[in-house]
Amino acid sequence: MKKVFLGFTICFFSITNNVAQEQHVENQKENKEALSINWEPSFSDALKKSKKENKPVLIYFTGSDWCGPCIVLDKNLFHSEKFKAIADNDLILYEADSPRNLDLVSPEQLEVNNDLKRKFNINTFPTLVFVNHKGKMIGYKKGLILTDYYYPFIQSVIENY
Numbered sequence: 001m002k003k004v005f006l007g008f009t010i011c012f013f014s015i016t017n018n019v020a021q022e023q024h025v026e027n028q029k030e031n032k033e034a035l036s037i038n039w040e041p042s043f044s045d046a047l048k049k050s051k052k053e054n055k056p057v058l059i060y061f062t063g064s065d066w067c068g069p070c071i072v073l074d075k076n077l078f079h080s081e082k083f084k085a086i087a088d089n090d091l092i093l094y095e096a097d098s099p100r101n102l103d104l105v106s107p108e109q110l111e112v113n114n115d116l117k118r119k120f121n122i123n124t125f126p127t128l129v130f131v132n133h134k135g136k137m138i139g140y141k142k143g144l145i146l147t148d149y150y151y152p153f154i155q156s157v158i159e160n161y
Contacts, residue, residue, distance in 0.1 A: 035079045035080075035081070035084055037078055037079070037083075037084060037087060037093060038087070038088070038093060039093045039094065039095045040092060040093060040094050042094075042109070042112070043059075043094050043096075043112050043116065046059075046092050046093070046094040047131075047133055047134075047135060048133075049092050050092045050131075050132065050133040051133035053092065054133075054161075055090055055091055055092050055158075055161070056090075056091060056092070056130045056131065056132060056138060056139075056157055056158065056161045057091070057092045057093075057094055057130065057131045057132075057133070058087075058091050058092070058093050058094070058128060058129075058130055058154075059094050059095075059096050059116060059120075059128070059129040059130075059131060060078070060093070060094070060095045060096065060126065060127075060128055061096045061098070061113075061116075061117065061120075061122045061125060061126060061127040061128075061129065062074070062095060062096070062097050062098070062125055062126050063097070063098050063099060063100070063125045064095075064097045064099050064104065065099040065100055065101050065104060066099065066100045067125045067126065069125065069126055069143065069144035070125050070126040070144075072144060073126045073144055073147075076147045077147050077150055080147070082151070086151075086154060086155075086158075090158045091154075091158070096112075096113040096116050096117065096122075097109075097113060098110075098113060098114070098117065098125070120137060120140070124142045124143055126143070126144060127140060127141070127142045127143070128140060128141045128150075130157045132161070138157060138160070138161065139153070139156075139157040141153055
């Protein structure tokens with residue numbers, strides 16, 4: 001009887017876990033489609049646009065498919081109307097993704113992202129790094145904090161740029 005109960009319990013939690021993961025992936029897709037953020041396709045493009053528009057570049061270091069805090073930050077900060085308004089007016093955005101599924105980024109982009117991780121000594125995800133148009137760091141924030149605490153930091157970087 002114990003073996004039957006144990007088997008049933010394992011099956012139940014396996015199915016529940018799979019359904020929850022599928023729902024999470026579906027929710028991520030909906031959030032990304034609902035609110036479009038303008039991420040630059042390459043870091044060099046971000047720097048060029050930064051110089052042209054006189055705006056700082058926000059480099060978002062993430063592990064998009066494995067980092068739980070990154071997933072939370074992506075949902076709560078980057079897909080909010082408040083952040084979108086700030087980003088559209090005052091920032092150039094570049095996502096330096098380090099996914100486990102290497103099909104999510106091109107080999108060239110992965111190489112650039114790894115170079116950026118070394119350059120800025122990134123060993124914590126998520127990390128936000130702000131740079132000027134020359135690629136010099138002007139601010140950073142490591143780890144996940146309450147979403148509302150990011151806004152004063154972002155605003156101070158923009159004001160001091």
